[in-house]
Amino acid sequence: xxxxxxxxPLQPDLLKQLQGxxxxxRIPELEQVEQAVEQVNRASIRLECLYVTxxxxxxxxPVSEKLKGIPLALRVPSMGLxxxxxxxxxxxxxxxxxxxMPMDSTENLTSIRILASLGIACTVLPGTKNIKWDLFSxxxxxxxxxxxxxxxxxPFHTLAREYQPAGRTELGGAWFTHPEKFIHVxxxxxxxxxxxELDREEFAGAGLQELHGIFETPAFQKHQEQWxxxxxxxxxxxxxxxxxxxxxxxxxxxxxxxxxxxxFQEILDIVExxxxxxxxxxxxxxxx
Amino acid sequence: xxxxxPNDILSWENLIYIADFLQNSQERMFRILGGEPTLHPxxxxxxxxxxxxxxxxxxxTSGVINDNVxxxxxxLFSQLPPNxxxxxxxxxxxxxxxTPIAEQxxxxxxxxxxxxxxxxxxxxxxxxxxxxxxxxxxxxxxLQRHIRLGIAHPIVxxxxxxxxxxxxxxxxxxLFLNRPMFERMRVKPGLDCGFPMCKFSDDQLAWLMRYxxxxxxxxxxxxxxxxxxxxxxxxxPLSSFHKRSLLEFNSLREIHExxxxxxxxxxxxxxxxxxxxxxxxxxxxxxxxxxxxxxNLRHFKDELPVRMKEMYQ
Numbered sequence: 001x002x003x004x005x006x007x008x009p010l011q012p013d014l015l016k017q018l019q020g021x022x023x024x025x026r027i028p029e030l031e032q033v034e035q036a037v038e039q040v041n042r043a044s045i046r047l048e049c050l051y052v053t054x055x056x057x058x059x060x061x062p063v064s065e066k067l068k069g070i071p072l073a074l075r076v077p078s079m080g081l082x083x084x085x086x087x088x089x090x091x092x093x094x095x096x097x098x099x100x101m102p103m104d105s106t107e108n109l110t111s112i113r114i115l116a117s118l119g120i121a122c123t124v125l126p127g128t129k130n131i132k133w134d135l136f137s138x139x140x141x142x143x144x145x146x147x148x149x150x151x152x153x154x155p156f157h158t159l160a161r162e163y164q165p166a167g168r169t170e171l172g173g174a175w176f177t178h179p180e181k182f183i184h185v186x187x188x189x190x191x192x193x194x195x196x197e198l199d200r201e202e203f204a205g206a207g208l209q210e211l212h213g214i215f216e217t218p219a220f221q222k223h224q225e226q227w228x229x230x231x232x233x234x235x236x237x238x239x240x241x242x243x244x245x246x247x248x249x250x251x252x253x254x255x256x257x258x259x260x261x262x263x264f265q266e267i268l269d270i271v272e273x274x275x276x277x278x279x280x281x282x283x284x285x286x287x288x
Numbered sequence: 289x290x291x292x293x294p295n296d297i298l299s300w301e302n303l304i305y306i307a308d309f310l311q312n313s314q315e316r317m318f319r320i321l322g323g324e325p326t327l328h329p330x331x332x333x334x335x336x337x338x339x340x341x342x343x344x345x346x347x348x349t350s351g352v353i354n355d356n357v358x359x360x361x362x363x364l365f366s367q368l369p370p371n372x373x374x375x376x377x378x379x380x381x382x383x384x385x386x387t388p389i390a391e392q393x394x395x396x397x398x399x400x401x402x403x404x405x406x407x408x409x410x411x412x413x414x415x416x417x418x419x420x421x422x423x424x425x426x427x428x429x430x431l432q433r434h435i436r437l438g439i440a441h442p443i444v445x446x447x448x449x450x451x452x453x454x455x456x457x458x459x460x461x462x463l464f465l466n467r468p469m470f471e472r473m474r475v476k477p478g479l480d481c482g483f484p485m486c487k488f489s490d491d492q493l494a495w496l497m498r499y500x501x502x503x504x505x506x507x508x509x510x511x512x513x514x515x516x517x518x519x520x521x522x523x524x525p526l527s528s529f530h531k532r533s534l535l536e537f538n539s540l541r542e543i544h545e546x547x548x549x550x551x552x553x554x555x556x557x558x559x560x561x562x563x564x565x566x567x568x569x570x571x572x573x574x575x576x577x578x579x580x581x582x583x584n585l586r587h588f589k590d591e592l593p594v595r596m597k598e599m600y601q
Contacts, residue, residue, distance in 0.1 A: 082333035083364060086340055110300045117304050118340055138301065147308040 004214070005048055007176050007195070008185035010036050015043040017189065017208050024073070024176065026051045030062050033070060049073050051176065058099060058115075059084030063091050073176075075100040075125070079111035093119055098154070100175065102127030109135040113142055116151040123154040125175050131253055133263035140267045144274040159245055159267070160274045171249045179223040183214065193223050241265045297328055298516040306514055306534070307341050313540035318343040321513065326353045332360050335373065344372050351377045351395035351406075362401045370405050376436060378409040381421045396429075403429040413440035413449050415458035419466045423473045433473070437463065438480035441525040441580040453561055453583060456487045464492055476500055481508050481523075482580030484561060485570055508577040510547030512540065522547040525582035530598075551581055553598040558584040 007024045008014060010032065015023075023045050027036050030052055040047045049071035054061065059080025074097055079085060085092075099120055101108045104127030112122045124139065143153035144160050155174035163169050172194075176182045179193040189208045192198040204219040205211060214220055230237040230248045236255065237248045242264020254260045310318060318338050325331060325347055338345050353361070365373055379395065380387055399406060408422050408431050422435055439459065440450040451459055463477070470477055476499065485506040488496070496504045510522035518534040520543055521527050530550055537543045559566040560578020570576045578584075588599055 082330075082336050083360075086336045089340055113304055114300060114337065117307070118337070142301075142304070147305075147312045 004181055004183045005176075006183050006185050006191075006211075007051065009187050010039065011187040012039055012043070014185070014187055014189060015039055015045060018045050019043065020045075022046050022048050024048050024051050024182070026053060028052070029054050029056070030067070030072075030074070033067060033072070037070060047071075051075065057081075057084075058101075058111075059088070061088065063088050063095065065091070067091075067095050067097075070096065072097040073100060073123075074098070077102070078105070078108055079115065082114075085115075089118060089120075097121070098123055100125050103131055103136060104129035106132050106135060109139055112153060113139055116143070116153050117146075117148075119151050121151040121153075123174050124156075126250065126253075130257060131250070131260070133257070133259040137263040137266040137270075140270050144270050156267070156271075159271050160278075163245055163271050163275065165244065169245050169247065171246060179220060180215070183211065193220070236261070242268050244268065245271060296516060298334070300330070300334075302516065302518055303334055303337070305518070307338060307343065309534065310343070310540065311341070312538075315540055316342065316344055317346060319346045319348070321348045322350075324350055324352065326357055326361075331357060332364055336364065339368070339372060344374075346374045346376060348376045348378070348409075349398075351375075351379065351398040352391050353394065353398050355397070358398060358401055365402075365405070370432075373405055374432075375402055375406045376409050377406050378411050378438075379422060379425065380411075381417065383421070384414070384417065399425060399429040399431065403431055405432075407432045407434055407436060409436035409438060411438050411440055412451060412459055412463075415451070415455050415462055417462050420469065423469050423475060426473065426475060433475045434478055435475060436478045436480060439482050439580070441482055442582045442586055443525050443527065444582050444585050445528040453579075456484060456579075460487050460492065464495075467495065470499065477504075479504050479506070481511075481577075482583075484565075484579040485576035486562075486564075486568070506576040508580050509551060510544055512543050512547070522551070525580060526585075529585070550598050553596055554581055554584050557595050557599060558587050560584065 003022065005022045005024050006018060007026055008018065010025055010027050023040070025036050025040065025047060027033065027050060033050060033052070036050055037047070051073045053075045055077065057078045057080030058074070058076045059082075061074065061076070072095060076099060078101065097120070099112075099115055100123040101112055102125040103109055103112075108127075109124070109132060112124060116122050124136070139153065140156045142150075143156035155171045158174050159169060159171070170178045170180075172178050173181055176184075177194045177196075183191050183193065183204075184195050184198045185191045185208070186198055189206075190198075190203045191205050191208070191211065192203050197203075204217065205214065210217075227247050229235075230251060235248075235251060236258055237243060237246070237251050240246070240254070240261045242261060245268050246260070246264045250260050307318070320335075326349055328334065335345055335347070375398075377395075377398070382392055406429070408426060410417075410419060410422060419435065425431060426433060426435075440448070442448065442450045460483075469475075477496070478500070479496075483506050485493070512520060513523060513527065514520050514534055519531050520534050520537070521529065521531050530547070532543075532546070534543075537546070555578065560568065560571055560576075561580065561583035562578075565571050565578040568576070568578070571578045585599065588595055593599075
């Protein structure tokens, strides 16, 4: 198993201890990018990307030339006004950026489609409120079967790339929640398998020295086997045809609104259609 | 952005699909028609979006636009090259068409704000018309020096005020009464579809060809309209004729071919709007298309359904 990426806050003392790790640095606003890059350089650590969890809409983001060449994962609550986004578009298109937006509003699902169609890579975040599942599956259809080239939309592109009928597909990797790939660290070096767990102080380790051998710990094993609970309790997810791609990621929302079953079944169909189309596209008759 | 879209106005999802569809068809012009398109709550945002997608945008409007929308349009689009965004504004002669003062004022505000982007249009629905008021507006507001002249054609399946076949000559006569003003004001006439070539004299045709650089056409063919619910139809007069869904087609070319086939089928039954169109060599050589197809279809409305099935959908 390859070493995990560490998702951690901008904390100089912490950064000094992270040499040799692949780092995703979490900062609150784009204004801190310069400072973050400077500290990363000073600590000589390998930065995979900056994860900016902003409270400002995309249309209000202070994008500038200085951001060019820096891999950015920009989480915003919404897109904002089209006119404000349009002003920033020429620069946004030159940045190595992916825009993350929660899918708990109809508006955001539409905004993600707009941005992707304008060439901006986007990621749909689960969010906390009720989800419009029909729009979600419709977005998957656009993401994978759209008529023209557009910015990629995660998690759908990862699904299309990695889904295997007999294998495991972890949807959460698209938003840094995948125990095998991402470990979330707080300013004191304590870590967990997701930001939510970190916020709830459900730590998998109390210090960075415990990171070594993390994949052999009971905490990791528990995470890896968590999906079985759906079958032990025989929750709605246990009988869902979309289980193979969702694996209970939206079990909380499913308990309130089982519409996700239909959506994930559709998404599974779309993914299989996309994979079949890609295979056909890859093997031309003179290549057989 | 609003959270929901009523069914009778264009949603963002459908707009993006249409934009993708047109892009896929190598079409770079996006024409927005109504009703009144500026009434859409996302009108300005959608125009910005289409411009960002690389389309040149052309908006058909009455010019009666909400003050806030107009103000925003002024600030958003003032720096844009005129060819990227054009407004085709159908204007009425206030002396001939009763128009409330408030509406007239609204149109003037629009022309003042968007003048150089506005291509004036005139819809001919009566035989006694003058274009003097348009020449005045062109001068006053610096509108584009070109008038789009459209004839009010019958709408298939509906009753509407339109120019009948025996009024065509009078319309053309009235149009040419404006010839001296076209020349003096250096404004070019642009004939919309459905003018029958045979109703112009050779002298009139020669003037049109010379004055428009040979750009006058006497065509009638599918322009393809797409509704907010993704239905497609060939053009406004044929808006209830052979409606289909955009989702049935892979490209604009396919839609054109589909409706071209129907147009040709109708023209087998009735070559043009006049009986003499059937043997006309100008029509056979496609120099003139024999007028608007909506007139052809009216020839069949009072008879038993004995013609090819394409006539009746």
